[in-house]
Amino acid sequence: MKAIQFSAYGGPEKASLVECEPPIPTERQLLIEVEAISINPIDWKLYGGGLRWIKPMRFPSTPCFDFAGVVKTVGSGVETYKAGERVFGMLPMNGFGAAAESIAVDSDLVSRMPEGLSFADAAGIPLAGMTALQALRDQGKLQANQRLLVIGAAGGVGHYAIQIGKALKAHVTGVCSTRNIDRVRELGADEVLDYTDPGFTPPAEAFDLIFDAVANKALTYWQPALKSQATYVSTLPSPALILDTMVRTLLMSRQRVKLVMVKPRRKDLDYLAGLAHQGQLKTLIDQVYPLSEFGAALEKSKQGRAQGKIIVAIKADHS
Numbered sequence: 001m002k003a004i005q006f007s008a009y010g011g012p013e014k015a016s017l018v019e020c021e022p023p024i025p026t027e028r029q030l031l032i033e034v035e036a037i038s039i040n041p042i043d044w045k046l047y048g049g050g051l052r053w054i055k056p057m058r059f060p061s062t063p064c065f066d067f068a069g070v071v072k073t074v075g076s077g078v079e080t081y082k083a084g085e086r087v088f089g090m091l092p093m094n095g096f097g098a099a100a101e102s103i104a105v106d107s108d109l110v111s112r113m114p115e116g117l118s119f120a121d122a123a124g125i126p127l128a129g130m131t132a133l134q135a136l137r138d139q140g141k142l143q144a145n146q147r148l149l150v151i152g153a154a155g156g157v158g159h160y161a162i163q164i165g166k167a168l169k170a171h172v173t174g175v176c177s178t179r180n181i182d183r184v185r186e187l188g189a190d191e192v193l194d195y196t197d198p199g200f201t202p203p204a205e206a207f208d209l210i211f212d213a214v215a216n217k218a219l220t221y222w223q224p225a226l227k228s229q230a231t232y233v234s235t236l237p238s239p240a241l242i243l244d245t246m247v248r249t250l251l252m253s254r255q256r257v258k259l260v261m262v263k264p265r266r267k268d269l270d271y272l273a274g275l276a277h278q279g280q281l282k283t284l285i286d287q288v289y290p291l292s293e294f295g296a297a298l299e300k301s302k303q304g305r306a307q308g309k310i311i312v313a314i315k316a317d318h319s
């Protein structure tokens with residue numbers, strides 16, 4: 001089968017398309033024929049080597065976590081799925097990646113794709129969608145009618161956060177650049193703030209929850225926008241964030257600072273599949289690349305300007 005491989009740390013240009021043996025599933029696994037995958041910033045961050053002290057890679061290594069495809073064979077210990085079903089999911093961070101024609105996946109890490117969803121739409125959801133869900137529902141404890149601010153509202157995580165915030169019945173404000181204002185509004189945001197406007201400052205004491213999916217500014221920049229009893233959740237750990245969390249805990253502040261670290265969970269995928277089925281969760285697709293242009297897809301993500309999700313179609317590249 002075809003797969004993408006890195007043989008050492010390096011940039012997107014080091015990603016090679018290779019022939020390798022298909023994986024052999026265990027009795028608890030499914031063999032899945034992959035139709036589409038999506039790119040997340042963690043994919044190029046891991047292979048760039050910047051995270052090697054936290055998460056060292058072993059080479060050769062196949063990248064990517066998000067997949068959507070069709071069940072080919074079912075392990076003898078799996079009763080929940082049958083061959084031919086359309087499924088999607090996120091691989092754990094300790095094995096063979098999703099950028100391949102076939103993958104073996106534990107059956108409790110996948111969910112059935114809802115009717116009407118394309119493979120590209122489904123492949124966008126797992127890592128970014130679960131990050132947004134776990135940030136808003138679990139870390140942020142978002143309640144109906146609360147006011148939510150999503151920073152990075154046009155990106156992979158942020159565009160799902162806008163929609164999940166609305167599904168949780170919050171009043172949602174998105175932060176993005178001028179070119180994305182209409183997109184973010186179409187995703188359901190009640191209000192949109194343009195951070196590129198020279199006069200932009202975050203509104204004072206306006207939000208019960210700030211979800212920062214960009215995290216390129218110190219917490220002190222956004223802190224005045226939090227109500228006195230409110231939560232700030234970030235997707236990126238930084239020494240300043242960790243220090244601030246400790247100080248606030250010591251001072252018994254009623255403002256909480258949290259970090260989301262996404263965990264693959266089938267029940268969360270099921271929940272997101274349900275939202276997609278009801279038309280409450282759509283994948284905004286930036287661009288679909290063939291597998292042969294995997295490096296270009298990774299490079300596009302690295303530029304940090306993705307509008308929604310970057311998708312790689314696996315099957316369309318069979319020729």
Ligand SMILES: NC(=O)c1ccc[n+]([C@@H]2O[C@H](COP(=O)([O-])OP(=O)(O)OC[C@H]3O[C@@H](n4cnc5c(N)ncnc54)[C@H](OP(=O)(O)O)[C@@H]3O)[C@@H](O)[C@H]2O)c1
Nearest residue numbers: 041131152154155156157176177235260261262304305306
């Ligand atoms: N901790 C975890 O478990 C976890 C999980 C997922 C992701 N992450 C991290 O979270 C970050 C976001 O991930 P992602 O998949 O959403 O990335 P992404 O899709 O690459 O995000 C790109 C978006 O960021 C927006 N953006 C850039 N600068 C901005 C700014 N100053 N203000 C507002 N928006 C800005 C861009 O919109 P404009 O063009 O409009 O600026 C673009 O739409 C990444 O660093 C990723 O590694 C962490």
